[in-house]
Amino acid sequence: MSIKEIVCIGAGYVGGPTMSVIAEKCPHINVTVVDLNEDRIKAWQTDDLPIYEPELLDVVKVARGRNLFFSTEIEKNIAKADVVFVSVNTPTKTFGKGAGVAANLEFIGKCARSIRKYAKRDLIVVEKSTLPVRTAEALEKILHSGESDYHFEVLSNPEFLAEGTAINDLQNPDRVLIGGRENETGQKAIADLVEIYSNWVSPEKILTTNTWSSELSKLVANAFLAQRVSSINSISALCEKTEADITEVSKAISMDSRIGAKFLNASVGFGGSCFKKDILNLVYICRHYGLNEVADYWDQVVIMNDYQQTRFVDKIIATMFNTVSDKKITALGFAFKANTGDTRESPAIIIVKQLVEERARVYVSDPKALKQAKHDLDGLDVVLEEDPYEACKGADAVCILTEWQAYKDLDYKKIYANMNKPAFIFDGRNIINPQELYEIGFNVYPIGKAALER
Numbered sequence: 265m266s267i268k269e270i271v272c273i274g275a276g277y278v279g280g281p282t283m284s285v286i287a288e289k290c291p292h293i294n295v296t297v298v299d300l301n302e303d304r305i306k307a308w309q310t311d312d313l314p315i316y317e318p319e320l321l322d323v324v325k326v327a328r329g330r331n332l333f334f335s336t337e338i339e340k341n342i343a344k345a346d347v348v349f350v351s352v353n354t355p356t357k358t359f360g361k362g363a364g365v366a367a368n369l370e371f372i373g374k375c376a377r378s379i380r381k382y383a384k385r386d387l388i389v390v391e392k393s394t395l396p397v398r399t400a401e402a403l404e405k406i407l408h409s410g411e412s413d414y415h416f417e418v419l420s421n422p423e424f425l426a427e428g429t430a431i432n433d434l435q436n437p438d439r440v441l442i443g444g445r446e447n448e449t450g451q452k453a454i455a456d457l458v459e460i461y462s463n464w465v466s467p468e469k470i471l472t473t474n475t476w477s478s479e480l481s482k483l484v485a486n487a488f489l490a491q492r493v494s495s496i497n498s499i500s501a502l503c504e505k506t507e508a509d510i511t512e513v514s515k516a517i518s519m520d521s522r523i524g525a526k527f528l529n530a531s532v533g534f535g536g537s538c539f540k541k542d543i544l545n546l547v548y549i550c551r552h553y554g555l556n557e558v559a560d561y562w563d564q565v566v567i568m569n570d571y572q573q574t575r576f577v578d579k580i581i582a583t584m585f586n587t588v589s590d591k592k593i594t595a596l597g598f599a600f601k602a603n604t605g606d607t608r609e610s611p612a613i614i615i616v617k618q619l620v621e622e623r624a625r626v627y628v629s630d631p632k633a634l635k636q637a638k639h640d641l642d643g644l645d646v647v648l649e650e651d652p653y654e655a656c657k658g659a660d661a662v663c664i665l666t667e668w669q670a671y672k673d674l675d676y677k678k679i680y681a682n683m684n685k686p687a688f689i690f691d692g693r694n695i696i697n698p699q700e701l702y703e704i705g706f707n708v709y710p711i712g713k714a715a716l717e718r
């Protein structure tokens with residue numbers, strides 16, 4: 265079948281950018297992104313997009329109105345689709361069995377029911393959301409239950425984009441992974457999806473597997489990446505006790521080509537909507553199959569990440585003479601990483617909340633995430649201030665929580681001059697030069713390095 269109409273359910277961080285790039289690269293295919301959230305869809309139709317992602321607007325503008333459309337009309341669009349990508353959220357369950365660990369598949373299930381109800385022809389249903397291994401089996405059962413006359417072929421095509429670099433990751437992916445059934449209809453559907461990606465991705469980068477390998481590989485990729493961050497963060501604690509320097513250790517181990525250089529930056533901990541959720545999901549699946557030792561092994565990655573965040577706050581309190589009560593502490597950065605306005609699972613949320621509990625007067629600054637911060641910190645006595653210089657005025661301590669380029673370029677002399685003394689700086693991302701700041705007058709506390717204090 266030659267694919268002419270793609271519909272994507274879910275206009276979020278994945279559905280929006282992914283479909284924009286498909287539409288950009290495949291002008292011969294109509295791509296419609298549908299969502300229940302009217303405000304989100306309206307925003308996708310303007311130049312004030314609902315998510316901040318570098319270069320996204322340029323790509324949207326190339327295709328929007330030509331072959332890229334955003335709509336709330338789910339029924340009408342499913343009825344005309346050849347392929348439906350499902351890119352809805354799959355958050356950690358907050359209720360019932362598996363609460364706090366398992367994935368909530370309510371939204372995915374609802375999509376399957378809508379597809380069954382509104383489809384007007386045979387369809388390929390693509391799992392774009394990150395899902396527990398063997399979810400495709402459940403989807404197939406829902407799709408083929410009842411009286412539908414059509415055949416629905418379920419493929420797994422997990423997304424590996426990282427926020428902040430989504431457009432480049434989509435345009436130049438390390439690989440595209442497509443999993444499907446090993447029978448004739450499965451292989452045919454895989455070939456159709458391969459054809460779409462082949463418009464811009466070279467064949468050796470398109471990997472096809474069975475459905476279960478594809479579903480599981482997504483969880484495993486995130487678990488491995490997060491494990492590297494937790495591993496280096498665990499060693500950062502040891503560095504702070506031994507005068508070893510985490511940047512030097514990182515570099516020394518990364519020059520071993522078997523280890524490699526990426527994802528070895530010590531930090532306040534990893535955040536983002538995926539790492540924690542996906543590892544907890546992996547842990548839950550392992551326990552389901554009675555693999556408790558395997559579950560415990562991966563659980564430790566999350567435990568270490570929680571420890572790193574609490575350790576950061578404990579250090580601030582211990583350093584500031586065991587109390588931050590009524591002291592002004594400014595958080596520079598609230599997004600979970602630079603170049604995004606996303607704050608989901610951001611370490612900054614935990615850190616700010618713990619400081620507020622200690623009765624510090626907390627000010628938060630961020631170039632893109634303050635709108636979201638307002639929502640995350642609702643009900644807390646925290647001041648949000650976009651201008652970092654204003655936010656730091658009169659502060660006792662500054663904590664760098666997100667590695668924005670703008671925070672590397674600040675005039676720290678000016679910041680120091682306007683702070684209370686002694687002035688403390690806790691660099692949770694190791695982006696400033698500790699010696700330079702020490703010479704200005706700060707007491708400096710990087711992650712995984714000796715403190716410079718007077």
Ligand SMILES: NC(=O)c1ccc[n+]([C@@H]2O[C@H](COP(=O)([O-])OP(=O)(O)OC[C@H]3O[C@@H](n4cnc5c(N)ncnc54)[C@H](O)[C@@H]3O)[C@@H](O)[C@H]2O)c1
Pocket residue numbers: 273274275276277278279298299300301304351352353354371374375392393394395423424425426427537538
């Ligand atoms: N955020 C990332 O960087 C990233 C990267 C790779 C994979 N993923 C995975 O992709 C999936 C989506 O993540 P996201 O960050 O885009 O989520 P998101 O919350 O930003 O977007 C999901 C969208 O789906 C919509 N939705 C939910 N149920 C719906 C329904 N029944 N009908 C229509 N719309 C519905 C919501 O309104 C929302 O706009 C998740 O499984 C996630 O784990 C995310």
Ligand SMILES: O=c1ccn([C@@H]2O[C@H](COP(=O)(O)OP(=O)(O)O[C@H]3O[C@H](CO)[C@@H](O)[C@H](O)[C@H]3O)[C@@H](O)[C@H]2O)c(=O)[nH]1
Pocket residue numbers: 394423424425426427428486489493526527528529530531532533534535536537538539600601602
């Ligand atoms: O050396 C590092 C690298 C990352 N981080 C932190 O780890 C988190 C996650 O960063 P990153 O992986 O770059 O961003 P995400 O957008 O969460 O992307 C991850 O999660 C996505 C959702 O599943 C996957 O698609 C991507 O491949 C995977 O990188 C952020 O808080 C980073 O600050 C560190 O602390 N140190």
